[in-house]
Amino acid sequence: MELFKSIPQDFINFFLVTIFSLLIGLEQRKIHEKQKNEVLFGTDRTFALVGILGFVLYTLNPVTYIPFLTGFVTLTILLAIFYNYKIMKTSLAGFTSIIAVLLTYTITPIIYTQPHWMVLSIIVGILILLEIKEDLFKISQKISNTEFITLAKFIIIAGIILPILPNEPIFSFISISPYKFWLAIVAVSTISYISYLLQKYVFQNAGLLLTGILGGMYSSTATTIVLARKSKEGSSVSKIVASILFATAIMYVRLLVLAFIFNKTVAQSLLYFFIPLTFFSILLALFFNAKDEVNETNKKLITYKNPLEFKTAFIFGLLFVVFAMITDLVLKYYGNSGVKILSVIVGVTDIDPFILNLFQTKNNSLTITLIVQATILATISNSLIKMGYALFFGNRKIAPKIITGFSAIIVLSILLLLIVRV
Numbered sequence: 391m392e393l394f395k396s397i398p399q400d401f402i403n404f405f406l407v408t409i410f411s412l413l414i415g416l417e418q419r420k421i422h423e424k425q426k427n428e429v430l431f432g433t434d435r436t437f438a439l440v441g442i443l444g445f446v447l448y449t450l451n452p453v454t455y456i457p458f459l460t461g462f463v464t465l466t467i468l469l470a471i472f473y474n475y476k477i478m479k480t481s482l483a484g485f486t487s488i489i490a491v492l493l494t495y496t497i498t499p500i501i502y503t504q505p506h507w508m509v510l511s512i513i514v515g516i517l518i519l520l521e522i523k524e525d526l527f528k529i530s531q532k533i534s535n536t537e538f539i540t541l542a543k544f545i546i547i548a549g550i551i552l553p554i555l556p557n558e559p560i561f562s563f564i565s566i567s568p569y570k571f572w573l574a575i576v577a578v579s580t581i582s583y584i585s586y587l588l589q590k591y592v593f594q595n596a597g598l599l600l601t602g603i604l605g606g607m608y609s610s611t612a613t614t615i616v617l618a619r620k621s622k623e624g625s626s627v628s629k630i631v632a633s634i635l636f637a638t639a640i641m642y643v644r645l646l647v648l649a650f651i652f653n654k655t656v657a658q659s660l661l662y663f664f665i666p667l668t669f670f671s672i673l674l675a676l677f678f679n680a681k682d683e684v685n686e687t688n689k690k691l692i693t694y695k696n697p698l699e700f701k702t703a704f705i706f707g708l709l710f711v712v713f714a715m716i717t718d719l720v721l722k723y724y725g726n727s728g729v730k731i732l733s734v735i736v737g738v739t740d741i742d743p744f745i746l747n748l749f750q751t752k753n754n755s756l757t758i759t760l761i762v763q764a765t766i767l768a769t770i771s772n773s774l775i776k777m778g779y780a781l782f783f784g785n786r787k788i789a790p791k792i793i794t795g796f797s798a799i800i801v802l803s804i805l806l807l808l809i810v811r812v
Contacts (some may be wrong), residue, residue: 395583399649400449402778403445403498403501403502404442404445406509407441407442407444407445407501408438408442408445408499410441410494410497410513411437411439411440411441411442411497412434412437412438412441412743413496413513413517414437414441414490414493414506414513414516414520415432415433415434415435415436415437415438415494416433416434417517417520417521418431418432418434418487418490418520419433419434420521431472431487431488431491432487432491433604435731437490437491437494440465440491440494440495441494441497443461443465443495444458444461444494444495444496444498444499445497445498446577447460447461448498448499448502449498452502455499458498458499460497460607462495462496465491465492465495466492468783469488469491470493472488472647473485473488486520489506489517493512493516497509497513500512508510515632516576526599529749530633542585542642544579544580544583547572547579548576548580548788549574551572552569552572552573552576553566553622555567555569555572556568556569557570568651569595570750571723572752573651573652573702573712574743574746574747575710576651577648577651577652577746578648578742578746581607581608581644581647581648581668582607582608582609584607585604585605585607585608586608588603588604588607589601589604589608589620597621598617598626598629598630598632598633599631599632599633599636599675599679599708600634600638601613601617602617602632602633602634602636602637603636603637605617605633605637605640606636606637606639606640606641606643606644606681607640607644610637610640610641610772610776611633611772611776613633613637614634614637614638614658614776614779614780615780615783617630617633617634617780617784618630618634618779618780618781618782618783618784618785618788619783620785621785621787621788622784622785627785627787627788627791628678628679628729628791629678629679630784630785630788631675631678631788631791631795632675632676632679634776634780634792634795635671635672635674635675635678635795635799636671636672636675637666638671638773638776638796638799639668639669639671639672639675641769641772642664642668642671642769643664643668645660645664645742645745645765645769646661646664646668646748647661648742648745648746649749649765652746652749652750653749653750653761655758656748656749656758656761656765659758659759659762660762660765662746662806662810663762663766663803663806663807663810666802666806667769667799667802667803667806670798670799670802671799674795674798674799675795678791678795692792700789700805709743709744710743710746710747713736713743713744713747714744714751714753715749716732717729717732717744717747717748717751717756720732726760729756729760729764730760730763730764730767732744732764733763733764733767733768734767734770734771734773735771736768736770736771737767737768737769737770737772737773737774738771738772738775739786741768741771741772744768745765745768748761748764748765749761754772763807766803766806766807767807769803770800770803770804771798773799774796774800775801776796777792777793777796777797780792780796781793
Protein backbone atom coordinates (compact mmCIF):
# COMPACT_ATOMS: atom_id res chain seq x y z
CA MET A 391 0.00 0.00 0.00
CA GLU A 392 2.85 2.40 0.79
CA LEU A 393 4.25 1.80 -2.70
CA PHE A 394 0.97 2.85 -4.32
CA LYS A 395 0.72 5.93 -2.09
CA SER A 396 4.17 7.04 -3.25
CA ILE A 397 3.10 7.11 -6.91
CA PRO A 398 2.40 10.72 -7.98
CA GLN A 399 -1.23 11.44 -8.73
CA ASP A 400 -0.28 13.09 -12.03
CA PHE A 401 1.32 9.86 -13.19
CA ILE A 402 -1.82 7.88 -12.32
CA ASN A 403 -3.97 10.40 -14.16
CA PHE A 404 -1.67 10.27 -17.20
CA PHE A 405 -1.94 6.49 -17.22
CA LEU A 406 -5.75 6.63 -17.02
CA VAL A 407 -5.96 9.22 -19.80
CA THR A 408 -3.79 7.08 -22.07
CA ILE A 409 -5.74 3.88 -21.37
CA PHE A 410 -9.16 5.47 -21.80
CA SER A 411 -8.11 7.25 -25.01
CA LEU A 412 -6.66 4.02 -26.37
CA LEU A 413 -9.89 2.14 -25.63
CA ILE A 414 -11.93 4.71 -27.55
CA GLY A 415 -9.42 4.46 -30.40
CA LEU A 416 -9.67 0.68 -30.46
CA GLU A 417 -13.44 1.01 -30.75
CA GLN A 418 -12.91 3.36 -33.69
CA ARG A 419 -10.64 0.78 -35.35
CA LYS A 420 -13.50 -1.72 -35.22
CA ILE A 421 -15.69 0.84 -36.95
CA HIS A 422 -12.97 1.32 -39.62
CA GLU A 423 -13.03 -2.41 -40.33
CA LYS A 424 -16.84 -2.47 -40.65
CA GLN A 425 -17.11 0.70 -42.75
CA LYS A 426 -14.16 0.52 -45.12
CA ASN A 427 -15.76 2.85 -47.65
CA GLU A 428 -16.09 5.72 -45.17
CA VAL A 429 -13.47 8.32 -44.33
CA LEU A 430 -12.97 8.16 -40.56
CA PHE A 431 -10.66 10.15 -38.32
CA GLY A 432 -7.89 8.01 -36.83
CA THR A 433 -7.93 4.89 -34.69
CA ASP A 434 -6.16 3.68 -31.56
CA ARG A 435 -2.84 5.56 -31.78
CA THR A 436 -4.44 8.78 -33.01
CA PHE A 437 -6.97 8.83 -30.19
CA ALA A 438 -4.32 7.96 -27.61
CA LEU A 439 -2.17 10.86 -28.84
CA VAL A 440 -5.15 13.23 -28.75
CA GLY A 441 -5.78 12.23 -25.13
CA ILE A 442 -2.12 12.74 -24.26
CA LEU A 443 -2.17 16.13 -26.00
CA GLY A 444 -5.10 17.14 -23.84
CA PHE A 445 -3.20 15.98 -20.73
CA VAL A 446 -0.06 17.94 -21.63
CA LEU A 447 -1.88 21.18 -22.42
CA TYR A 448 -4.11 20.91 -19.33
CA THR A 449 -1.21 20.36 -16.92
CA LEU A 450 0.78 23.25 -18.40
CA ASN A 451 -1.64 25.69 -16.81
CA PRO A 452 -4.44 24.09 -14.74
CA VAL A 453 -5.53 27.51 -13.44
CA THR A 454 -6.46 29.59 -16.50
CA TYR A 455 -6.65 26.61 -18.92
CA ILE A 456 -5.38 28.85 -21.73
CA PRO A 457 -3.09 26.19 -23.34
CA PHE A 458 -5.84 23.56 -23.06
CA LEU A 459 -8.53 25.82 -24.54
CA THR A 460 -6.18 26.93 -27.31
CA GLY A 461 -5.52 23.30 -28.17
CA PHE A 462 -9.25 22.59 -28.15
CA VAL A 463 -9.98 25.40 -30.59
CA THR A 464 -7.09 24.33 -32.84
CA LEU A 465 -8.23 20.71 -32.81
CA THR A 466 -11.80 21.80 -33.61
CA ILE A 467 -10.60 23.76 -36.66
CA LEU A 468 -8.58 20.78 -37.90
CA LEU A 469 -11.57 18.50 -37.43
CA ALA A 470 -13.79 20.96 -39.30
CA ILE A 471 -11.35 20.85 -42.25
CA PHE A 472 -11.34 17.06 -42.10
CA TYR A 473 -15.14 16.96 -41.93
CA ASN A 474 -15.43 19.19 -45.00
CA TYR A 475 -13.03 16.87 -46.88
CA LYS A 476 -15.05 13.83 -45.78
CA ILE A 477 -18.30 15.28 -47.14
CA MET A 478 -16.70 16.13 -50.48
CA LYS A 479 -15.11 12.68 -50.70
CA THR A 480 -17.99 10.44 -49.58
CA SER A 481 -21.12 12.67 -49.36
CA LEU A 482 -21.68 11.11 -45.91
CA ALA A 483 -22.47 13.54 -43.11
CA GLY A 484 -21.72 11.26 -40.12
CA PHE A 485 -20.37 13.30 -37.20
CA THR A 486 -19.75 10.58 -34.60
CA SER A 487 -15.96 10.23 -34.98
CA ILE A 488 -15.53 14.03 -34.72
CA ILE A 489 -17.43 14.15 -31.42
CA ALA A 490 -15.47 11.11 -30.19
CA VAL A 491 -12.17 12.93 -30.82
CA LEU A 492 -13.32 16.03 -28.92
CA LEU A 493 -14.55 13.91 -26.01
CA THR A 494 -11.22 12.09 -25.93
CA TYR A 495 -9.40 15.43 -25.72
CA THR A 496 -11.50 16.43 -22.67
CA ILE A 497 -10.79 13.25 -20.66
CA THR A 498 -8.00 14.93 -18.69
CA PRO A 499 -10.05 17.73 -17.06
CA ILE A 500 -12.80 15.21 -16.35
CA ILE A 501 -10.35 12.95 -14.48
CA TYR A 502 -8.91 15.88 -12.50
CA THR A 503 -12.22 17.50 -11.56
CA GLN A 504 -14.84 14.75 -11.34
CA PRO A 505 -15.27 11.74 -9.00
CA HIS A 506 -14.18 8.31 -10.24
CA TRP A 507 -17.72 7.04 -10.77
CA MET A 508 -18.46 9.97 -13.05
CA VAL A 509 -15.28 9.41 -15.10
CA LEU A 510 -15.99 5.72 -15.55
CA SER A 511 -19.63 6.41 -16.41
CA ILE A 512 -18.61 8.83 -19.16
CA ILE A 513 -16.03 6.45 -20.65
CA VAL A 514 -18.43 3.50 -20.56
CA GLY A 515 -21.14 5.66 -22.12
CA ILE A 516 -18.82 6.69 -24.98
CA LEU A 517 -17.75 3.10 -25.66
CA ILE A 518 -21.30 1.78 -25.63
CA LEU A 519 -22.65 4.51 -27.91
CA LEU A 520 -19.83 3.95 -30.39
CA GLU A 521 -20.51 0.21 -30.40
CA ILE A 522 -24.30 0.10 -30.71
CA LYS A 523 -24.72 2.19 -33.86
CA GLU A 524 -26.30 -0.66 -35.85
CA ASP A 525 -28.47 -1.74 -32.91
CA LEU A 526 -29.77 1.80 -32.48
CA PHE A 527 -30.55 1.96 -36.19
CA LYS A 528 -32.55 -1.28 -35.97
CA ILE A 529 -34.43 -0.02 -32.91
CA SER A 530 -35.24 3.29 -34.60
CA GLN A 531 -36.77 1.38 -37.52
CA LYS A 532 -39.05 -0.52 -35.15
CA ILE A 533 -40.22 2.52 -33.20
CA SER A 534 -43.21 4.29 -34.67
CA ASN A 535 -43.77 8.04 -34.47
CA THR A 536 -46.51 7.51 -31.90
CA GLU A 537 -43.96 6.01 -29.48
CA PHE A 538 -42.05 9.29 -29.34
CA ILE A 539 -45.33 11.03 -28.55
CA THR A 540 -45.88 8.44 -25.81
CA LEU A 541 -42.42 9.14 -24.38
CA ALA A 542 -43.18 12.86 -24.48
CA LYS A 543 -46.39 12.18 -22.53
CA PHE A 544 -44.43 10.26 -19.91
CA ILE A 545 -41.92 13.11 -19.53
CA ILE A 546 -44.80 15.58 -19.19
CA ILE A 547 -46.70 13.65 -16.51
CA ALA A 548 -43.58 12.61 -14.55
CA GLY A 549 -41.16 15.48 -15.03
CA ILE A 550 -43.35 18.55 -15.56
CA ILE A 551 -46.81 18.10 -14.02
CA LEU A 552 -45.74 16.12 -10.93
CA PRO A 553 -43.18 18.61 -9.49
CA ILE A 554 -45.54 21.61 -9.73
CA LEU A 555 -48.51 20.03 -7.96
CA PRO A 556 -49.19 21.05 -4.31
CA ASN A 557 -48.51 18.48 -1.60
CA GLU A 558 -51.39 19.58 0.64
CA PRO A 559 -54.99 18.32 0.40
CA ILE A 560 -57.29 20.75 -1.41
CA PHE A 561 -60.58 19.36 -0.08
CA SER A 562 -61.31 18.28 3.47
CA PHE A 563 -63.20 15.18 2.33
CA ILE A 564 -60.15 13.84 0.41
CA SER A 565 -57.05 13.27 2.53
CA ILE A 566 -54.79 12.76 -0.49
CA SER A 567 -52.93 15.77 -1.91
CA PRO A 568 -52.83 16.45 -5.68
CA TYR A 569 -49.10 15.61 -5.65
CA LYS A 570 -49.60 12.18 -4.08
CA PHE A 571 -52.62 11.54 -6.27
CA TRP A 572 -50.56 12.22 -9.41
CA LEU A 573 -47.56 10.35 -8.00
CA ALA A 574 -49.74 7.23 -7.76
CA ILE A 575 -50.65 7.58 -11.44
CA VAL A 576 -46.98 8.11 -12.38
CA ALA A 577 -45.78 5.12 -10.35
CA VAL A 578 -48.31 2.65 -11.77
CA SER A 579 -47.93 4.06 -15.29
CA THR A 580 -44.14 3.71 -15.08
CA ILE A 581 -44.28 0.01 -14.19
CA SER A 582 -46.91 -0.61 -16.86
CA TYR A 583 -44.96 1.43 -19.41
CA ILE A 584 -41.79 -0.60 -18.79
CA SER A 585 -43.77 -3.82 -19.25
CA TYR A 586 -45.32 -2.39 -22.43
CA LEU A 587 -41.91 -1.47 -23.90
CA LEU A 588 -40.38 -4.84 -23.00
CA GLN A 589 -43.27 -6.72 -24.56
CA LYS A 590 -43.36 -4.61 -27.71
CA TYR A 591 -39.67 -4.08 -28.49
CA VAL A 592 -37.55 -6.57 -26.54
CA PHE A 593 -39.69 -9.71 -26.25
CA GLN A 594 -41.88 -9.39 -29.32
CA ASN A 595 -42.15 -13.16 -29.69
CA ALA A 596 -42.52 -13.85 -25.99
CA GLY A 597 -43.66 -17.33 -25.11
CA LEU A 598 -46.38 -18.16 -22.63
CA LEU A 599 -44.26 -18.03 -19.46
CA LEU A 600 -42.61 -14.73 -20.35
CA THR A 601 -46.00 -13.36 -21.33
CA GLY A 602 -47.25 -14.17 -17.83
CA ILE A 603 -44.27 -12.43 -16.22
CA LEU A 604 -44.61 -9.27 -18.32
CA GLY A 605 -48.37 -9.34 -17.87
CA GLY A 606 -47.96 -9.42 -14.10
CA MET A 607 -46.10 -6.13 -14.33
CA TYR A 608 -48.96 -4.65 -16.33
CA SER A 609 -52.13 -6.27 -14.93
CA SER A 610 -52.29 -9.82 -13.62
CA THR A 611 -56.09 -9.81 -13.94
CA ALA A 612 -56.08 -8.81 -17.62
CA THR A 613 -53.27 -11.29 -18.29
CA THR A 614 -55.24 -14.09 -16.63
CA ILE A 615 -58.24 -13.43 -18.88
CA VAL A 616 -56.12 -13.33 -22.06
CA LEU A 617 -54.18 -16.48 -21.20
CA ALA A 618 -57.35 -18.33 -20.19
CA ARG A 619 -58.87 -17.55 -23.58
CA LYS A 620 -55.64 -18.78 -25.17
CA SER A 621 -56.21 -22.20 -23.60
CA LYS A 622 -59.17 -22.68 -25.98
CA GLU A 623 -56.83 -22.34 -28.97
CA GLY A 624 -54.90 -25.52 -28.33
CA SER A 625 -52.12 -24.14 -26.11
CA SER A 626 -50.61 -26.34 -23.44
CA VAL A 627 -52.93 -26.48 -20.44
CA SER A 628 -50.09 -26.84 -17.94
CA LYS A 629 -48.12 -23.98 -19.45
CA ILE A 630 -51.21 -21.74 -19.49
CA VAL A 631 -51.76 -22.40 -15.79
CA ALA A 632 -48.06 -21.83 -15.05
CA SER A 633 -48.13 -18.52 -16.93
CA ILE A 634 -51.20 -17.32 -15.03
CA LEU A 635 -49.53 -18.16 -11.72
CA PHE A 636 -46.37 -16.35 -12.83
CA ALA A 637 -48.51 -13.25 -13.48
CA THR A 638 -49.88 -13.49 -9.94
CA ALA A 639 -46.36 -13.88 -8.50
CA ILE A 640 -45.23 -10.72 -10.29
CA MET A 641 -48.34 -8.93 -8.98
CA TYR A 642 -46.98 -9.34 -5.45
CA VAL A 643 -43.61 -7.95 -6.55
CA ARG A 644 -45.30 -4.97 -8.24
CA LEU A 645 -47.34 -4.15 -5.14
CA LEU A 646 -44.26 -4.46 -2.95
CA VAL A 647 -42.35 -2.02 -5.16
CA LEU A 648 -45.25 0.45 -4.97
CA ALA A 649 -45.33 0.04 -1.19
CA PHE A 650 -41.65 0.94 -0.90
CA ILE A 651 -42.26 4.02 -3.06
CA PHE A 652 -45.16 5.34 -0.97
CA ASN A 653 -44.86 3.86 2.52
CA LYS A 654 -41.67 2.09 3.56
CA THR A 655 -43.08 1.11 6.96
CA VAL A 656 -45.97 -0.72 5.32
CA ALA A 657 -43.59 -2.22 2.74
CA GLN A 658 -41.36 -3.66 5.46
CA SER A 659 -44.37 -5.34 7.05
CA LEU A 660 -45.62 -6.63 3.71
CA LEU A 661 -42.28 -8.34 3.10
CA TYR A 662 -43.31 -11.09 5.53
CA PHE A 663 -46.38 -11.76 3.39
CA PHE A 664 -45.40 -11.01 -0.18
CA ILE A 665 -42.00 -12.73 -0.25
CA PRO A 666 -43.47 -16.14 0.77
CA LEU A 667 -46.44 -15.63 -1.56
CA THR A 668 -44.18 -14.68 -4.47
CA PHE A 669 -41.90 -17.68 -4.09
CA PHE A 670 -44.82 -20.01 -3.45
CA SER A 671 -46.59 -18.80 -6.60
CA ILE A 672 -43.38 -19.25 -8.62
CA LEU A 673 -42.90 -22.77 -7.26
CA LEU A 674 -46.48 -23.64 -8.20
CA ALA A 675 -45.92 -22.22 -11.67
CA LEU A 676 -42.73 -24.22 -12.11
CA PHE A 677 -44.48 -27.35 -10.83
CA PHE A 678 -47.26 -27.08 -13.41
CA ASN A 679 -44.82 -26.10 -16.15
CA ALA A 680 -42.83 -29.27 -15.48
CA LYS A 681 -45.97 -31.24 -16.34
CA ASP A 682 -46.21 -29.64 -19.79
CA GLU A 683 -47.62 -32.13 -22.30
CA VAL A 684 -46.89 -30.37 -25.58
CA ASN A 685 -44.30 -28.04 -26.97
CA GLU A 686 -45.41 -24.45 -26.95
CA THR A 687 -45.46 -22.77 -30.34
CA ASN A 688 -47.56 -19.66 -29.64
CA LYS A 689 -45.88 -16.34 -30.24
CA LYS A 690 -46.77 -12.74 -29.52
CA LEU A 691 -49.68 -13.71 -27.32
CA ILE A 692 -50.69 -10.40 -25.75
CA THR A 693 -50.83 -6.93 -27.25
CA TYR A 694 -51.17 -4.37 -24.51
CA LYS A 695 -52.73 -0.97 -24.96
CA ASN A 696 -50.53 2.02 -24.33
CA PRO A 697 -50.60 2.50 -20.52
CA LEU A 698 -50.09 6.26 -20.91
CA GLU A 699 -53.30 6.84 -22.83
CA PHE A 700 -55.41 9.63 -21.35
CA LYS A 701 -58.39 7.32 -20.92
CA THR A 702 -56.33 4.83 -18.89
CA ALA A 703 -54.91 7.54 -16.63
CA PHE A 704 -58.35 9.15 -16.21
CA ILE A 705 -59.98 5.87 -15.15
CA PHE A 706 -57.18 5.11 -12.68
CA GLY A 707 -57.33 8.62 -11.24
CA LEU A 708 -61.12 8.47 -10.92
CA LEU A 709 -60.94 5.12 -9.13
CA PHE A 710 -58.19 6.45 -6.88
CA VAL A 711 -60.32 9.44 -5.76
CA VAL A 712 -63.46 7.32 -5.37
CA PHE A 713 -61.67 4.75 -3.21
CA ALA A 714 -60.09 7.53 -1.13
CA MET A 715 -63.54 8.95 -0.35
CA ILE A 716 -65.14 5.54 0.23
CA THR A 717 -62.30 4.40 2.52
CA ASP A 718 -62.60 7.53 4.69
CA LEU A 719 -66.39 7.10 4.93
CA VAL A 720 -66.18 3.38 5.69
CA LEU A 721 -63.51 3.97 8.33
CA LYS A 722 -65.57 6.75 9.89
CA TYR A 723 -68.85 4.85 10.12
CA TYR A 724 -67.84 1.17 10.18
CA GLY A 725 -64.33 1.16 11.61
CA ASN A 726 -61.62 -1.40 10.90
CA SER A 727 -64.01 -4.22 10.04
CA GLY A 728 -65.61 -2.02 7.38
CA VAL A 729 -62.24 -1.36 5.72
CA LYS A 730 -61.50 -5.09 5.68
CA ILE A 731 -64.84 -5.85 4.06
CA LEU A 732 -64.23 -3.07 1.53
CA SER A 733 -60.83 -4.56 0.66
CA VAL A 734 -62.51 -7.88 -0.12
CA ILE A 735 -65.09 -6.16 -2.32
CA VAL A 736 -62.55 -4.13 -4.35
CA GLY A 737 -60.68 -7.31 -5.17
CA VAL A 738 -63.10 -7.84 -8.04
CA THR A 739 -61.84 -4.59 -9.64
CA ASP A 740 -58.40 -3.12 -10.25
CA ILE A 741 -56.91 -3.24 -6.74
CA ASP A 742 -54.05 -0.79 -7.42
CA PRO A 743 -56.04 2.44 -6.85
CA PHE A 744 -57.45 1.13 -3.55
CA ILE A 745 -54.13 -0.21 -2.27
CA LEU A 746 -52.18 2.92 -3.27
CA ASN A 747 -54.77 4.98 -1.43
CA LEU A 748 -54.12 2.87 1.68
CA PHE A 749 -50.37 3.34 1.31
CA GLN A 750 -50.68 7.14 1.18
CA THR A 751 -53.49 7.89 3.62
CA LYS A 752 -52.79 10.16 6.60
CA ASN A 753 -55.82 9.02 8.60
CA ASN A 754 -54.61 8.13 12.11
CA SER A 755 -57.34 5.50 12.44
CA LEU A 756 -55.80 3.57 9.57
CA THR A 757 -52.96 1.77 11.37
CA ILE A 758 -50.07 -0.09 9.72
CA THR A 759 -51.62 -3.37 10.83
CA LEU A 760 -54.97 -2.49 9.25
CA ILE A 761 -53.30 -1.34 5.97
CA VAL A 762 -51.34 -4.58 5.71
CA GLN A 763 -54.38 -6.73 6.51
CA ALA A 764 -56.54 -4.85 4.03
CA THR A 765 -53.87 -5.20 1.34
CA ILE A 766 -53.61 -8.96 1.85
CA LEU A 767 -57.40 -9.33 1.88
CA ALA A 768 -57.59 -7.39 -1.40
CA THR A 769 -55.03 -9.74 -3.00
CA ILE A 770 -56.95 -12.77 -1.70
CA SER A 771 -60.16 -11.45 -3.20
CA ASN A 772 -58.34 -10.64 -6.43
CA SER A 773 -56.90 -14.18 -6.60
CA LEU A 774 -60.39 -15.55 -6.11
CA ILE A 775 -61.82 -13.45 -8.94
CA LYS A 776 -58.87 -14.36 -11.22
CA MET A 777 -59.61 -18.01 -10.58
CA GLY A 778 -63.21 -17.33 -11.57
CA TYR A 779 -62.13 -15.50 -14.74
CA ALA A 780 -59.80 -18.37 -15.69
CA LEU A 781 -62.58 -20.94 -15.19
CA PHE A 782 -65.11 -18.86 -17.11
CA PHE A 783 -62.92 -17.86 -20.09
CA GLY A 784 -60.64 -20.88 -20.24
CA ASN A 785 -60.75 -24.43 -21.49
CA ARG A 786 -62.38 -26.87 -19.10
CA LYS A 787 -59.14 -28.84 -18.97
CA ILE A 788 -57.39 -26.05 -17.01
CA ALA A 789 -60.04 -26.06 -14.27
CA PRO A 790 -58.46 -28.63 -11.88
CA LYS A 791 -55.03 -27.05 -12.03
CA ILE A 792 -56.35 -23.49 -11.80
CA ILE A 793 -58.45 -24.36 -8.77
CA THR A 794 -55.51 -26.17 -7.14
CA GLY A 795 -53.06 -23.35 -7.80
CA PHE A 796 -55.20 -20.41 -6.70
CA SER A 797 -56.69 -22.32 -3.76
CA ALA A 798 -53.17 -23.03 -2.49
CA ILE A 799 -52.24 -19.33 -2.82
CA ILE A 800 -55.42 -18.22 -1.04
CA VAL A 801 -54.92 -20.74 1.77
CA LEU A 802 -51.31 -19.62 2.28
CA SER A 803 -52.44 -15.98 2.33
CA ILE A 804 -55.02 -16.71 5.02
CA LEU A 805 -52.49 -18.69 7.08
CA LEU A 806 -50.00 -15.83 6.87
CA LEU A 807 -52.71 -13.42 8.06
CA LEU A 808 -53.36 -15.67 11.05
CA ILE A 809 -49.73 -16.43 11.90
CA VAL A 810 -47.73 -13.30 11.06
CA ARG A 811 -48.06 -10.45 13.54
CA VAL A 812 -47.52 -6.95 12.10
